[in-house]
Amino acid sequence: MARPRVLSGIQPTADSFHLGNYLGAVRQWVTLQETHDAFYCVVDLHAITVATEPAALRRRSRVAAAQLFAAGLDPERATVFVQSHVREHTELAWILICQTGMGEAARMTQFKDKSAKFGEQAASVGLFTYPILQAADILIYQANSVPVGADQKQHLELTRDLGQRFNHRFGDTFTIPEPYILKEVEKITDLQDPSAKMSKSSSSPAGILDVLEQPGPLRKKVMRAVTDTGSEVLFDEENKPGISNLLRIQSALTGTAIPDLVARYEGQGYGTFKKEVAEAVVETFTPIRERTEKLLADEVELDRLLAIGAERARVVARHTMAEVRDRVGFLPSL
Numbered sequence: 001m002a003r004p005r006v007l008s009g010i011q012p013t014a015d016s017f018h019l020g021n022y023l024g025a026v027r028q029w030v031t032l033q034e035t036h037d038a039f040y041c042v043v044d045l046h047a048i049t050v051a052t053e054p055a056a057l058r059r060r061s062r063v064a065a066a067q068l069f070a071a072g073l074d075p076e077r078a079t080v081f082v083q084s085h086v087r088e089h090t091e092l093a094w095i096l097i098c099q100t101g102m103g104e105a106a107r108m109t110q111f112k113d114k115s116a117k118f119g120e121q122a123a124s125v126g127l128f129t130y131p132i133l134q135a136a137d138i139l140i141y142q143a144n145s146v147p148v149g150a151d152q153k154q155h156l157e158l159t160r161d162l163g164q165r166f167n168h169r170f171g172d173t174f175t176i177p178e179p180y181i182l183k184e185v186e187k188i189t190d191l192q193d194p195s196a197k198m199s200k201s202s203s204s205p206a207g208i209l210d211v212l213e214q215p216g217p218l219r220k221k222v223m224r225a226v227t228d229t230g231s232e233v234l235f236d237e238e239n240k241p242g243i244s245n246l247l248r249i250q251s252a253l254t255g256t257a258i259p260d261l262v263a264r265y266e267g268q269g270y271g272t273f274k275k276e277v278a279e280a281v282v283e284t285f286t287p288i289r290e291r292t293e294k295l296l297a298d299e300v301e302l303d304r305l306l307a308i309g310a311e312r313a314r315v316v317a318r319h320t321m322a323e324v325r326d327r328v329g330f331l332p333s334l
């Protein structure tokens with residue numbers, strides 16, 4: 001029997017992924033390539049929904065792809081590609097845009113949050129339709145599951161609704177995907193503000209741990225992470241959100257259960273604990289950074305790997321689109 005399929009995407013909007021991206025998504029992508037037919041894309045079309053400098057976009061797209069391979073994605077097993085290389089994504093997005101209600105799109109909280117920054121009137125229409133392009137990314141590959149962090153839940157709900165609506169109106173065409181979200185790592189929070197998620201667009205530099213950052217600054221940031229009153233290392237989301245976040249990070253990085261960590265640090269205060277969290281972060285990130293640097297040193301090879309990914313992705317996307325065009329009623333183009 002064919003393997004179930006996964007698809008996910010990440011935006012090339014920063015010069016490095018951060019710990020939230022890594023624990024919430026990319027690490028699962030690597031695991032899932034063993035059991036699934038895996039498609040992962042660098043979503044450059046999504047990146048341009050906010051003003052983006054062309055040279056920065058080019059650089060960040062390669063940095064993103066290099067980090068994916070460096071984190072353990074194997075180009076032989078996983079299809080890693082750049083979204084804009086597969087034109088069918090935009091074509092399907094248009095068709096799905098025409099199936100989406102204005103009110104339905106206006107309910108998306110990420111649009112509300114992001115557009116609030118520069119004022120809703122100044123936000124691009126692309127930012128408004130962003131989740132529909134995301135639905136196209138997923139549906140075009142007939143993905144069974146989508147590994148993401150908690151912030152993507154609402155977009156996946158919309159994807160399911162649009163897939164079901166299309167199937168209902170035009171006949172069974174799309175697989176309806178399930179979110180794949182690991183509770184323990186679904187929301188890694190900002191080191192300086194444990195009530196907010198760690199985010200490339202809104203965290204302060206002190207609140208975010210970048211995968212490509214050097215060990216020195218990484219250690220400093222963990223040591224300076226806001227901690228809560230008291231001195232006991234305890235998992236208590238309500239009263240100790242900062243310590244709880246660090247415990248979640250430590251547990252995910254070392255594979256030690258949280259109660260075992262709590263027992264280990266009993267009576268030791270925050271200092272020893274933070275030092276060990278910092279070491280776990282540095283140990284995880286250093287090899288990824290070194291491999292990323294190597295991959296970026298040979299752009300020709302990196303672009304070749306992405307071309308192979310795009311070719312494999314196109315085969316699936318074209319197949320779905322041929323069916324979609326026919327179902328919608330477009331004449332065959334001879």
Ligand code: TYM
Pocket residue numbers: 007008009010011012019020021022023024025026043046133134137138146147148149150151152155185186187188189197198199
């Ligand atoms: P993006 O680029 O913002 O983030 C990439 C992935 O990282 C996860 N993530 C987190 N997980 C846990 N804690 C955090 N603090 C944290 N911050 C980010 C995100 O949930 C995401 O899984 N809209 C998507 C990109 C996208 C996509 C897709 C995803 C486009 N098309 C199709 C899945 C399928 C986004 O902005 O991710």
